[in-house]
Amino acid sequence: MLRLAKIHASYGSVRALDDVSLEVGEGQIVCLLGANGAGKTTTLNCISGLVSIPSGSITFDGEDITNAGAETVVAKGIVQVPEGREIFPTMSVEDNLILGAWLQKDRRAARQRLEHVYDMFPRLKERARQSAGTLSGGEQQMLMIGRALMARPKLMMLDEPSLGLSPLLVQQVFEIIKTIHAEGMPILLVEQNARLALNVSSYGYVLENGEIAFHGPAETLKQDQKINEAYLGV
Amino acid sequence: MILQATLSGIVMGCVYALIALSLVIIYKSTDVVNFAAGEFVMIAGYLGLLLLDHFGLNYPLMVVLTVTLMFAFGALFERTALNKIVGFKYAAEAALVPMVVATIGLSFMLKGAVRVIPSTEEVLRLPPLFSGPPVFFANIVLQRQDIGIVIVAVLVMIALTLGFNFTAIGKALRATSQNPRAAALIGIPVKRMRMMAWGLASGLAGISGILLSPKLLMTPDMGNVVMLGIAASIVGGFTSLVGCVIGGIVLGVVQNLIGIFVSPQAIAVTPFFIIMLVLVMRPNGLFGEAMRLKKV
Ligand SMILES: Nc1ncnc2c1ncn2[C@@H]1O[C@H](COP(=O)(O)OP(=O)(O)OP(=O)(O)O)[C@@H](O)[C@H]1O
Numbered sequence: 001m002l003r004l005a006k007i008h009a010s011y012g013s014v015r016a017l018d019d020v021s022l023e024v025g026e027g028q029i030v031c032l033l034g035a036n037g038a039g040k041t042t043t044l045n046c047i048s049g050l051v052s053i054p055s056g057s058i059t060f061d062g063e064d065i066t067n068a069g070a071e072t073v074v075a076k077g078i079v080q081v082p083e084g085r086e087i088f089p090t091m092s093v094e095d096n097l098i099l100g101a102w103l104q105k106d107r108r109a110a111r112q113r114l115e116h117v118y119d120m121f122p123r124l125k126e127r128a129r130q131s132a133g134t135l136s137g138g139e140q141q142m143l144m145i146g147r148a149l150m151a152r153p154k155l156m157m158l159d160e161p162s163l164g165l166s167p168l169l170v171q172q173v174f175e176i177i178k179t180i181h182a183e184g185m186p187i188l189l190v191e192q193n194a195r196l197a198l199n200v201s202s203y204g205y206v207l208e209n210g211e212i213a214f215h216g217p218a219e220t221l222k223q224d225q226k227i228n229e230a231y232l233g234v
Numbered sequence: 235m236i237l238q239a240t241l242s243g244i245v246m247g248c249v250y251a252l253i254a255l256s257l258v259i260i261y262k263s264t265d266v267v268n269f270a271a272g273e274f275v276m277i278a279g280y281l282g283l284l285l286l287d288h289f290g291l292n293y294p295l296m297v298v299l300t301v302t303l304m305f306a307f308g309a310l311f312e313r314t315a316l317n318k319i320v321g322f323k324y325a326a327e328a329a330l331v332p333m334v335v336a337t338i339g340l341s342f343m344l345k346g347a348v349r350v351i352p353s354t355e356e357v358l359r360l361p362p363l364f365s366g367p368p369v370f371f372a373n374i375v376l377q378r379q380d381i382g383i384v385i386v387a388v389l390v391m392i393a394l395t396l397g398f399n400f401t402a403i404g405k406a407l408r409a410t411s412q413n414p415r416a417a418a419l420i421g422i423p424v425k426r427m428r429m430m431a432w433g434l435a436s437g438l439a440g441i442s443g444i445l446l447s448p449k450l451l452m453t454p455d456m457g458n459v460v461m462l463g464i465a466a467s468i469v470g471g472f473t474s475l476v477g478c479v480i481g482g483i484v485l486g487v488v489q490n491l492i493g494i495f496v497s498p499q500a501i502a503v504t505p506f507f508i509i510m511l512v513l514v515m516r517p518n519g520l521f522g523e524a525m526r527l528k529k530v
């Protein structure tokens with residue numbers, strides 16, 4: 001469904017990605033693992049059109065979306081939940097969510113979508129009128145996921161959704177990822193928490209210094225000696 | 235006397251507030267202080283006069299056309315000059331200084347361009363929106379043009395409040411200014427929004443020019459009024475739109491009172507005095523959010 005073929009990316013003279021190829025199939029959760037600075041966020045930003053790539057290609061649903069620009073990528077159905085707390089802090093929770101449906105022309109459908117998101121995150125409904133900046137870290141993470149869902153994505157990318165959350169909240173976030181996936185959504189999941197990520201994924205890639213060092217079915221990666229040592233702390 | 239001075243201070247303050255709003259809208263959406271805002275005010279005044287005298291437009295049409303042209307001009311400047319400086323899209327931080335320098339350059343260019351036109355050597359005057367005999371109110375005299383200024387300014391402020399809080403595009407503008415990355419990731423056209431913010435701010439400067447030109451002497455140096463806009467926005471911490479309005483009005487009134495109680499010569503230094511005072515006492519302004527630290 002989503003295919004990256006030999007993409008390269010650099011920031012000025014700093015090379016960030018080298019010959020990265022990966023694929024996310026229909027209805028799959030695929031995880032992208034790697035240490036700090038390995039290039040995980042850069043990979044997602046190349047897909048989202050925030051970082052342009054000088055060579056290589058990105059296709060989605062058979063269409064070429066290489067360097068298509070952020071707006072087009074969202075319109076095609078790929079939505080990224082970025083790393084950190086990327087919300088609109090002084091706007092209400094509800095406005096944050098509604099903005100997620102910016103490209104949806106059908107306002108009525110967007111309303112229905114909002115109800116759906118509220119069903120999934122009752123906490124956000126309680127906080128609907130509150131400004132988003134006053135939410136807790138976990139609630140802000142939920143808000144970002146909800147906002148992405150408002151765009152009716154065909155594929156979601158999540159960048160370290162467990163970052164900075166307590167173990168209980170991490171569990172909750174992963175439950176939500178599973179719920180979204182159960183509705184048929186393919187997901188590209190970036191994580192440093194390799195064990196958790198591999199548990200929900202069917203396939204995994206490991207980035208090291210901007211290159212794909214290993215990839216394989218999640219079960220295989222979990223067994224792999226080297227990966228165990230480097231990423232699972234065994 | 236004091237009441238009269240206060241009222242006329244409020245009138246001028248309304249215009250300062252509009253200039254401050256123009257500055258803050260640009261600052262919030264592109265992190266740039268537009269040092270050419272005063273020249274935008276100035277060229278709008280001359281443009282209005284040109285449309286009235288040379289092209290024989292009627293007043294309302296002149297206002298609409300001037301504001302539209304100013305909108306287009308601001309948007310164009312953002313798209314052609316600033317966007318080139320920003321270069322890659324979301325690394326605007328690195329380009330801040332060149333962008334500010336570009337606005338300073340623009341201010342000199344506009345001033346220079348206007349000076350080339352021979353008729354601008356003499357002091358010109360744009361007719362006011364409303365003219366006619368003053369209105370007496372107990373022992374206060376109200377000029378019709380002043381009433382006009384307050385009405386227009388208040389209408390503009392109401393329109394901005396409604397626009398930013400209740401329309402989809404206004405919310406998208408706010409979202410883009412608060413977090414351009416997140417905005418881009420949900421498909422908001424960030425570049426177009428920045429352009430729109432510049433257009434909107436220039437249109438506001440245009441309205442200020444039309445309101446102000448009948449009251450001040452029109453000269454190519456009239457853009458110095460930007461200092462008053464900056465002072466008003468500083469009171470608002472450069473981020474609060476409400477703060478701009480209050481700041482503008484306070485500034486207008488304080489200026490006039492200082493003119494009475496201290497000396498008319500002291501009026502000119504009032505904005506600088508207020509800027510210093512606010513910066514020393516409350517660096518974030520009276521209404522500002524804490525200054526955002528820039529990631530490097
Ligand atoms: N805007 C930027 N300008 C310059 N270099 C950058 C920029 N963003 C990332 N880099 C560099 O590119 C490399 C990859 O960064 P990236 O953010 O993709 O890593 P990551 O795998 O997401 O790391 P983390 O787990 O810490 O989020 C790093 O060496 C980083 O320093």
Ligand SMILES: [Mg+2]
Binds near residue numbers: 040041083159
């Ligand atoms: Mg990252």
